[in-house]
Amino acid sequence: MSITADNLVWKIGKRTVLDGVSLQAEPGRMLGLLGPNGSGKTSLLRLLAGLKTPSAGRITLDGRDIGTVGRRSLARRVAFVEQHATTNANLRVIDVVKLGRFPHRSMFSGWSAADDTAVEEALARAGMVEKRHDLWQSLSGGEKQRIHIARALAQSPQELILDEPTNHLDVQHQIGLLRLVASLPVTSVIALHDLNHAAMFCDHLIVLDHGRVAAAGTPEAVLTEELLRDVFHVSARVERSTHHGRPHIHYLA
Ligand SMILES: Nc1ncnc2c1ncn2[C@@H]1O[C@H](COP(=O)(O)OP(=O)(O)O)[C@@H](O)[C@H]1O
Ligand SMILES: [Mg+2]
Structure with a gap:
């Protein structure tokens, strides 16, 4: 186990x-952290990153x-992309x-030279090599998030913790960012709002409700109609997608 x-x-x-929250993040896998607003996701991630005791x-x-x-x-090993990550606007991307x-x-x-290599690799992984000399403030929302991930990767982490990194991105950039995170050679723990995106990209899920674990396991095991009703208070039908076998949620009006 990498983080437990x-x-x-x-x-x-x-x-x-x-x-009473317990979890295990398996090496190289993507663990999705779900739960309604105020359920404790950010608090849990801050504990996992060692920012709180x-x-x-x-x-x-x-x-x-x-x-x-x-x-x-700890900072050499665990990188944290916070929800409202801010950066000095006058800096260049690199x-x-x-x-x-x-x-x-x-x-x-x-x-x-090792620092240079780590920075180059991080820019390449994030697909941002061409933007290296651009001003931070000139980037789009999706590009800014990629650079936050690149900065985290420059730490050469084994574990990457991300707090709702797709917020405020359009759907194309949400999917692009999740695909990027899923492709990284790190263990990731990622808080997400979109349950279908979590189902598509995460290997395992953990659901918080009022600070307790309401469910944990594979997306198939976790994302049930009962859980959607009891934890998220929505009526939905859950289908198994025909092309990737993952659950797909249809919300009912
Ligand atoms: N520093 C703090 N002071 C007081 N209450 C806090 C603090 N941090 C979190 N909380 C409370 O803990 C609960 C969980 O918050 P949070 O971890 O941000 O949830 P989530 O990220 O799932 O929305 C919320 O009710 C929030 O108000
Ligand atoms: Mg939060």
Whole structure:
């Protein structure tokens, strides 16, 4: 297992935001995190990225408690694309991607050939090589998200955590971005709103409801008509797609 969470609890003040959440992200696979607004997705991702400390329970990376890993080593291994990622508007694309190398640099070493290679590979993976000298602010929404992913990849992570990275993108760019994430040689944990997109691209899903795990498993096992009704409060019919075998949700008016 790459990332595991075991019985996580996260409280803020008197409120229990996450309550007994366990999960396993399998190496090289894409784990989709679903749930209504306010169900705890962002909180869970922030715990997995080591940005917050659980009130109880444990997170491990290859069996090691992340509390013992250290912030800098963690940043060399786990990259996080936050939901409202912002970037200094005056930078060029390549400089934004270079920021991803920060955890790998020491006070004493200059910019190295390894840093250049990581940045080049990240731009290529994200399909953004041609835009390298463009100004950040000139990019479209979809391109900005690709550069956020490129910056994360420049960290050379083994685990990539993404919080609703397709928000505000048109459908073509949503699909393009999910295809990109699915093609990456990393373990990914991705919060998504579109359940059909999750069904198409994720290997496994976990559904949160009021801070608890309502369902976990393959898309086929998780996305049932009962779950859609009980957790998402919608009437829907779920079919098995004829061309990829994944479930497909038809929402009923
Ligand atoms: N820093 C915080 N302070 C107070 N409440 C918070 C904080 N972070 C999250 N919450 C609450 O925890 C719940 C889960 O939020 P969040 O993890 O953002 O859910 P999601 O990403 O699924 O929409 C929400 O009710 C939210 O208001
Ligand atoms: Mg959120």
